[in-house]
Amino acid sequence: MKTWMKGIVLGTVLAFVLAGCAQPTKEMDAAAAAVEAAVNEGAEVYAKEDLLNLQADMTSANDKISSQGKKLFKGYGEAKDLLAQIKTRADELTAVIPAKKEEARNAALAALDQANAAVEEAKALLADAPSGKGTKADIDAMAGDIKAMEEMILEAQAKMDAMDFFGASDTAKLIGEKAAAVSAQIKAAIEKIRKK
Amino acid sequence: MRFFVRTLTGVVCLFLFSGCNPPPVPSEIEEAEIQVSELRRAGAEEFFSARFNKHLGEMKSAKDRYFKVRARLPVFRNYDEIRIAFQEIVSRGEAFLNDIRSFKATRTASASERIDSLTRRMKIMNRVGSLLQSGRFVRFNISRAELLLQEADLLIKKERFEEGQSKLDLANNFARETQAFLLSTLDRYDDPKNLKNWRALALEAAAGGKGGSPSILINKLDQSLTVYRNGKTWKTFTVSLGANGFFDKRHAGDYATPEGRYVVVSKNPASRFHLALLLNYPNPADREAYLLAREKGLIPPAVGIGGLIEIHGGGNDIRTDGCIALRDKDMDILYGLIEPGASVTIIGSLHSLTAVINATTDN
Numbered sequence: 369m370k371t372w373m374k375g376i377v378l379g380t381v382l383a384f385v386l387a388g389c390a391q392p393t394k395e396m397d398a399a400a401a402a403v404e405a406a407v408n409e410g411a412e413v414y415a416k417e418d419l420l421n422l423q424a425d426m427t428s429a430n431d432k433i434s435s436q437g438k439k440l441f442k443g444y445g446e447a448k449d450l451l452a453q454i455k456t457r458a459d460e461l462t463a464v465i466p467a468k469k470e471e472a473r474n475a476a477l478a479a480l481d482q483a484n485a486a487v488e489e490a491k492a493l494l495a496d497a498p499s500g501k502g503t504k505a506d507i508d509a510m511a512g513d514i515k516a517m518e519e520m521i522l523e524a525q526a527k528m529d530a531m532d533f534f535g536a537s538d539t540a541k542l543i544g545e546k547a548a549a550v551s552a553q554i555k556a557a558i559e560k561i562r563k564k
Numbered sequence: 565m566r567f568f569v570r571t572l573t574g575v576v577c578l579f580l581f582s583g584c585n586p587p588p589v590p591s592e593i594e595e596a597e598i599q600v601s602e603l604r605r606a607g608a609e610e611f612f613s614a615r616f617n618k619h620l621g622e623m624k625s626a627k628d629r630y631f632k633v634r635a636r637l638p639v640f641r642n643y644d645e646i647r648i649a650f651q652e653i654v655s656r657g658e659a660f661l662n663d664i665r666s667f668k669a670t671r672t673a674s675a676s677e678r679i680d681s682l683t684r685r686m687k688i689m690n691r692v693g694s695l696l697q698s699g700r701f702v703r704f705n706i707s708r709a710e711l712l713l714q715e716a717d718l719l720i721k722k723e724r725f726e727e728g729q730s731k732l733d734l735a736n737n738f739a740r741e742t743q744a745f746l747l748s749t750l751d752r753y754d755d756p757k758n759l760k761n762w763r764a765l766a767l768e769a770a771a772g773g774k775g776g777s778p779s780i781l782i783n784k785l786d787q788s789l790t791v792y793r794n795g796k797t798w799k800t801f802t803v804s805l806g807a808n809g810f811f812d813k814r815h816a817g818d819y820a821t822p823e824g825r826y827v828v829v830s831k832n833p834a835s836r837f838h839l840a841l842l843l844n845y846p847n848p849a850d851r852e853a854y855l856l857a858r859e860k861g862l863i864p865p866a867v868g869i870g871g872l873i874e875i876h877g878g879g880n881d882i883r884t885d886g887c888i889a890l891r892d893k894d895m896d897i898l899y900g901l902i903e904p905g906a907s908v909t910i911i912g913s914l915h916s917l918t919a920v921i922n923a924t925t926d927n
Contacts, residue, residue, distance in 0.1 A: 420601065420604055420605060423604070424597075424600070424601050424604075427597075427600070428597070431627060431631075434627065434628065434631050435630075435631040435634060435635075504807075505694070505696075505699050505807055505883055506694075506699075506883075508699050508700045508703075509693075509694060509699035509700060509702070509703040510703070511700050511703075512699065512700040512701065512702065512703030512704035512705075512706075512707060513703055513704070513707045515700075515704050515707075516703075516704045516705075516706075516707030516708040516711065517707065517711070519708065520708070520711050538715065538718050539711075539715060542711055542714045542715060542718075543711065546707065546710070546711060
């Protein structure tokens, strides 16, 4: 074989080998960006477990890359596959989160509506309660309960505005339960007066 | 010779590249990986970020060493040091996990204790506040605090300790504000002179009933009526008081319940409050106090001293004009036992209001 031909063959083989040596930085960056996008979309709140799995797989992919870095003949195929998988899963997660957010938002809105209705019912009952010598103090105290609930509704609304839907939902549910209890107390007091 | 060299080279190559079995990868590496996930789930990043980063740094360094060894030809791979390094990491990780669990358990326990203590305080203050005309302010604060305590409880269960603590701090502010209000309104319940007097009266009442008719002690702050027979507690009932029951009665229409030593003067089987025992209010001490208050201009001249203070039925959840009310079935028991002439002592409290609210007493 002539020398120039040997050179071409050797060059081709070397180019082939060196091309295989390069770290899959493009894939790494793409996967990391996809995971970050999921985090920015709210994965920590709405899909915490999925995010933890993605982060664990990112670590695993990085390990695979690091382990190849020490070898003479580097093979990043496995790492690339995993990074592609991570990117796909992260993209899917990012796409799913808005629906989850909407679901949480709707649940919070419903809880807030129920809480508002329960407080309004308690207010109406209290307004109709017979206020006399024996009941004035109780009515006054229950008005204090209602005022407290109204303030808490404002807090729940503030959580909604800050897009803390789970927090808003929790607070609204507590208010709803408290308002129902106060309504029951008012009804019992009215019933007692009627019996007398 | 050439054949020998070729054969030897072939054997060496075979040995180096494929012939020998590479040593197995230490299982501790995977164990450590799984542990990192567990640490993340347990909240290592959130609660101990510096320590977690250090742990990750140690993992990385051990992994780098592992990759270096793995890059060698199988025959030159020795994982002994790597195994030891990962064993140490796993062991430290286990201790770390335990520390996180213990940290969370401690925070949860301390928050729960605070929630319980605040709930107890608010409950007592609610009871006391319900007997004040200014109930709206007290109830507003108590309701706000109750809702905040429930929110705090939810947050603590979700391991959001900082947010939970801030809700507890807010609830505590409402509790403090309520306590300050109650103490300023009912400062006589923290007056050592009053407490000393009430304790002396209670001792007399407890010693009473020996040999003769039973004696009664009514504790306003406790909202209790205790019957003593032969110097021993016979029965205790829950009572309600006047709409201004925590104050000492001074005049007609003040809705306060009197304090001092009284006797039952008559029994009324046809009371509109089921059954009634009439007390000798006003007694000489009440008259003296009334006249003194009038002299000082604290009571308008047209207002009388009042009367008709009874222990009666009708329920222990009603507001009276100053009488002491029990449930009808409790009144049945009391009415059957007490005869005219029986001693009735009414005191404010055995313990200071501060001690009662802060639950530093069993009272």
